Amino acid sequence: MRALCWHGKKDIRCDTVNDPIIEHPRDAIIRVSACAICGSDLHLFDGFMPGMEPGDIMGHEFMGEVVEVGHDNTALRVGDRVVVPFTIICGDCEQCKRGNFSACERSNRNKEAADKVFGHATAGLFGYSHLTGGYAGGQAEYVRVPFADRTHVKIPEGLTDEQVLFLGDIFPTGWQAAVQCEIESADTVAVWGAGPVGQMAVRSAILLGARQVICMDHIAERLAMAREGGAITIDFDNESVLDRLAELTGGKGPEKCIDAVGMESHATRSFDGLYDRVKQAVMLETDRPHVLREMIYVCRPAGVLSVPGVYGGLVDKIPFGAAMNKGLTWRMGQTHVNRWTDDLLQRIEQGQIDPSFVITHRVSLEDGPQMYETFRDKKDGCIKVVMTL
Structure with missing residues (x-):
C-alpha cells in the first residue's frame, strides 16, 4: 500500500509499504477514505518530537471503511464507516472508565520507555512517535486500529467525509x-x-x-x-x-x-x-x-x-x-476524544456547526509530502489540508 513515511527532519515520502494485518482479536483494518495533516504532525516534520524512526507512517486524523475485523471485536462489522480518534483507548482501565481517554493505561505498548520520560505513560497515539506506542498512522491506504471495538466513532448515513473527519482530532x-x-x-x-x-x-x-x-x-x-x-x-x-x-x-x-x-x-x-x-x-x-x-x-x-x-x-x-x-x-493535555464525540456528532447532524469550513486544500495522498511544507509555511493561504484516497 501507499503511505506517507517519516525519514528524518523535513523528509516525508510517499512510500510503498506492507499492508497491515490483524494482530489482536479486538483489531480492525480500515480502508482510509480521507485523512488530514495536523499541526501536531509539523512537530514531527520539524524534528521537535523525540522517538521517531525512519519509515514510521505519519498521521493521526483519518477515517474510512472497515474491511476486516478481529474475532473478538463485536462492535464493528465489515462495511461500517468510522472516524478513528487519534487517542487509542482500551475502554476498560481505570482512566478510561473515568473518561480520561488520553491517559489510557493499556494502549501505549512502549509504556516502560514513556514512564521514564514522563513519569507515567500516556495513551497510545497513531503516527506519533515510539514514546506513544509507535503505531502506524493514518496517512496511508489502510490502517490497523488496535482496540478498535472502542477506538472508533461510527458515522451515520447522510454526512460527508469532510463534515465528520475532524471528529478524530481538531x-x-x-x-x-x-x-x-x-x-x-x-x-x-x-x-x-x-x-x-x-x-x-x-x-x-x-x-x-x-x-x-x-x-x-x-x-x-x-x-x-x-x-x-x-x-x-x-x-x-x-x-x-x-x-x-x-x-x-x-x-x-x-x-x-x-x-x-x-x-x-x-x-x-x-x-x-x-x-x-x-x-x-x-x-x-x-x-x-x-x-x-x-x-x-x-x-x-x-x-x-x-x-x-x-x-x-x-x-x-x-x-x-x-x-x-x-x-x-x-x-x-491531549484530547479525551471519545468523551466528546457523541455530543459533537449530534451538533454536526443538527447543523450547529460544519467543521469542513476549515479546509483550504484538497489533494491526493501522493501530493502529501509537498503539502507538509505548504502547510507549515502557510503558503497559498493554507490552513487545513485534506488528502483523499
Missing part, C-alpha cells in the same frame, strides 16, 4: 480547550493561534456562550476565518496584544485564555521569542513558550489557562510566581 481538541475554561456568559475568551485547533476553539467558545472571543495570529487568511466564526481578531505583527486585550476587556484582562499554538510559537519580534530561538538552536530548550508567558501576564486574576497546544519537552523562563499569585488555574 474538533474535539478545540472543544475540550473551551470546555476546560468553564465558560460563563460574561466571559471574554482569548485564543492564541488561528490555526485549525484555534478555529475550532473559537467556534466552540461561542457555542458554549462566551460574551466575546478574541483571537491572536498574524496570518491574514487565518484571522479572516476567525472573524467569520465570530471572533474579534488581533494581528500581533501590527498591534500590541497587551494593549488590545486591555482595551477590549476594560483593562481587566480576559477571564479565560487558550493556547492553541504549543511548542513552536512564531513571536520572533519579541525579545523572549528571540531568546527561545537561540536556546532552542543550541539545544538548551526544546519548546518556545512565548504564548504561555503572555497568557500568564494578561489573564485576569482567578482566571483559567487552557492548553491544547502540544509541548514536547522543556521550557524556560515561565513566570510561575505570577501564575500562582494571580490564582490562575491550568488545564491541559
Whole structure:
C-alpha cells in the first residue's frame, strides 16, 4: 500500500509499504477514505518530537471503511464507516472508565520507555512517535486500529467525509480547550493561534456562550476565518496584544485564555521569542513558550489557562510566581476524544456547526509530502489540508 513515511527532519515520502494485518482479536483494518495533516504532525516534520524512526507512517486524523475485523471485536462489522480518534483507548482501565481517554493505561505498548520520560505513560497515539506506542498512522491506504471495538466513532448515513473527519482530532481538541475554561456568559475568551485547533476553539467558545472571543495570529487568511466564526481578531505583527486585550476587556484582562499554538510559537519580534530561538538552536530548550508567558501576564486574576497546544519537552523562563499569585488555574493535555464525540456528532447532524469550513486544500495522498511544507509555511493561504484516497 501507499503511505506517507517519516525519514528524518523535513523528509516525508510517499512510500510503498506492507499492508497491515490483524494482530489482536479486538483489531480492525480500515480502508482510509480521507485523512488530514495536523499541526501536531509539523512537530514531527520539524524534528521537535523525540522517538521517531525512519519509515514510521505519519498521521493521526483519518477515517474510512472497515474491511476486516478481529474475532473478538463485536462492535464493528465489515462495511461500517468510522472516524478513528487519534487517542487509542482500551475502554476498560481505570482512566478510561473515568473518561480520561488520553491517559489510557493499556494502549501505549512502549509504556516502560514513556514512564521514564514522563513519569507515567500516556495513551497510545497513531503516527506519533515510539514514546506513544509507535503505531502506524493514518496517512496511508489502510490502517490497523488496535482496540478498535472502542477506538472508533461510527458515522451515520447522510454526512460527508469532510463534515465528520475532524471528529478524530481538531474538533474535539478545540472543544475540550473551551470546555476546560468553564465558560460563563460574561466571559471574554482569548485564543492564541488561528490555526485549525484555534478555529475550532473559537467556534466552540461561542457555542458554549462566551460574551466575546478574541483571537491572536498574524496570518491574514487565518484571522479572516476567525472573524467569520465570530471572533474579534488581533494581528500581533501590527498591534500590541497587551494593549488590545486591555482595551477590549476594560483593562481587566480576559477571564479565560487558550493556547492553541504549543511548542513552536512564531513571536520572533519579541525579545523572549528571540531568546527561545537561540536556546532552542543550541539545544538548551526544546519548546518556545512565548504564548504561555503572555497568557500568564494578561489573564485576569482567578482566571483559567487552557492548553491544547502540544509541548514536547522543556521550557524556560515561565513566570510561575505570577501564575500562582494571580490564582490562575491550568488545564491541559491531549484530547479525551471519545468523551466528546457523541455530543459533537449530534451538533454536526443538527447543523450547529460544519467543521469542513476549515479546509483550504484538497489533494491526493501522493501530493502529501509537498503539502507538509505548504502547510507549515502557510503558503497559498493554507490552513487545513485534506488528502483523499
